[in-house]
Amino acid sequence: MKYLPIDSELFIKNRAKFAAQMQPNSLAVFNSNDIYPISADSTLPFAQHRDIFYLSGVDQEESILVIFPDCPKEKHREILFLRETNEHIAVWEGEKLTKESAFKTSGVKTVYWLQDMEKVMFELMTQCDTVYINTNEHYRANVELETREDRYTKWLKEKYPAHSVAKSAPILQRLRSVKEKQEIKLMQKACNITEKGFRRILSFVKPDVWEYEIEAEFMHEFLRNRSKGFAYTPIIASGNNANVLHYIENNKQCKAGDLILFDVAAEYANYSSDLSRTIPVSGKFTDRQKAVYNAVNRVKNEATKMLLPGTDWAEYHVEVGKLMTSELLGLGLLDKADVQNENPEWPAYKKYFMHGTSHHIGLDTHDYGILTDPMQANMVFTVEPGIYIPDEGFGIRLEDDVVIQEQGEPINLMKNIPIEADEIEDIMNS
Template identity: 80%
Template sequence: MKYQLIDNQLFIKNRKNFMAQMKSNSLAVFNSNDVYPIGADSTIPFQQDRNIFYLSGVDQEDSILVLFPDCPNPKHREILFLTETNDHIAVWEGEKLTKEKALETSGIKTVYWLQDFDKIFKEVMAQCETVYINTNEHYRANTDTQTREDRFNKKLKEQYPAHSVAKSNPILQRLRSVKDKIELDIMQQACNITEKGFRRLLNFVKPGVMEYEIEAELMHEFLRNRSRGFAYTPIVASGNNANVLHYIQNNQECQAGDLILLDVGAEYANYSSDMTRTIPVSGKFNDRQKAVYNSVNHVKKEAEKMLVPGTIWADYHVEVGKLMTSELLKLGLLDKADVQNENPDWPAYKKYFMHGTSHHIGLDTHDYGLLHEPMTANMVFTVEPGIYIPKEGFGIRLEDDLVIQESGAPKNLMGNIPIEIEEIEDIMNS
């Protein structure tokens, strides 16, 4: 890992909060992610399961966390199982976590080597009645691959059929959606790295540059600031490519007079940032581009004001839709008849703004959070309105990451990243 060690008080607190919501005499178990093969002896770079990381800070493959707050043996109320490091592993891969380093990382005192897992787990399972399993129930989850956790859960239910089974997910959805100060500081660091990458671009972009060259500039800046790289697959979409919402080819030449939609963000310590900016290839917006840009920016600013405790996500999007409808009428993209005759299930504004405005962000770019429950302080949401006009050859989206406050306006973690037309043009032409 490239990031600096995180204060283990975060993980101690996260475990305490999680265990406080477990049923009496219950146990919870969490597995690390698989190392996924590519072919031959190649593998995809490892990324840790977000839940075991959230609860332990352990960022290593083949790790298991067991939580059993009512265990008769106090030593077994929090247990980490890790791969035993040795000289061979140290030479070929680098030393894995020692028991001492695992304690420093997680705050967990009881650490066993993975080879002892079956014996210890059998012992603690005999002492509990309910077992919490880790499942991915995010509203956007859509995976065909069986995970290490899936295999473990299947085996557990076969071996211990008399135990009651509960889900960790509802507890984690609520806990992970509200950020601790340490988490907010880490997310701010991710946003600061994104800012450095974006400012680098403003002096780099010019007619004739390739989209992938822009991507490379960002990756360079991210890596040199302790980031692993992009928090998600980057979108560098020039001209009409911006009207493909998930355009990721990034292989076209940027033409004079066009705009570039950049949906990019650095990760830091497994936490995500998520930024979108739209900039002119030639360093200047034309009048039509300015008009559309200012409409998107206006909707964004007004939407941000609604990110306050008590707001319901679905109601918020209805209000944002009204704002966008007003702007599209001003731009001449809609007329009154379009609005009067619109389908309530797919309002007229959706022709030009077809995606949602906000989502939770944190350990995952589309982070955990129960959207039917009211927003609360220290939740972090993106705000990302856009207008897409294929017939005019451009699309504009703007996006920042905002922390809901107890009162007043949300805090913008990307408040120092240039967004106003004048500032962008001034930097690009300096």
């Protein structure tokens, strides 16, 4: 891994929190992701399933974690099953976890090789009443392929049909949404790497540069700072491309006078950051561009102040909509009649700001979190308002990642990343 070792105390604490929420005499199973094939012998780079990483720190394929707090055998209350490594594998594929290094990474004392899994699981299943399976219940999930987790769950339910089945997802949704201090530090590291990338491109962008060249500059800076790269598919959208919310082609030339909307950020140790900025190709905003830019920035700043313990996510978005409506009236994009006659299900401001303002962020860019639960301290949210004006050939989105505090305003993990229009112009022209 490119990232520096993480203290296993984080994963020990995460497992303890999960175990405390389990039913009596139950066990839970978590699988790593597959390595996904492309064709022939080509594969996508491995990306670990975030749940097993959250609970163990194990970051390799063919791994299984079992948590069984009430197991009669103390040594079987936490178990890792790993693919057995040897010198041949080390030469051809690189070093894999040994039993000793797995303990150092995870804090799990009992480690078996995968070939012993079925035998050990038979013993464990005779001792438990309920098994927790891990299903993807994220509100944005739309998964068509069968995962390694799915296959394991199917095998487990077929082999042990008399056991009660419970779901890990509701527990993990709540646990993962509230970050430990060490997790916030890892996210801050991801944000710091993102800052380096953004400052790099501020001195790189000029008329006629290509969007993919800017993408390459970001990637260069991310990799040289121990990131695997982008936390999500990068958006580098110049001119009217910014009005396509998920524009990812990044293949157009940036023209003088246009704006470039970036939605680009680094990961670090599997933790995401999520940044949006909008800059002028020529190094200076027009008066109209700056007026819209400052309107978006004002909405972002006021929306950030609303992220407090107890805030309801849905009501928060209603209030942000009111802020945006006021700014759009000031910009002449809406008039009073538009607001008076608006459809409450799709308010007038949605013509220019059609997406949500905030989502959970953590191990996933759109991280776990139950949106009907009130916000809590140490949840981390994005704040990302935007105004998109196809008729004027530009769109603006600004986004930071913030940590809710027990008292006072949230802490902005991206506070050192330039955002004020005048500051961006000064840096680009220095």
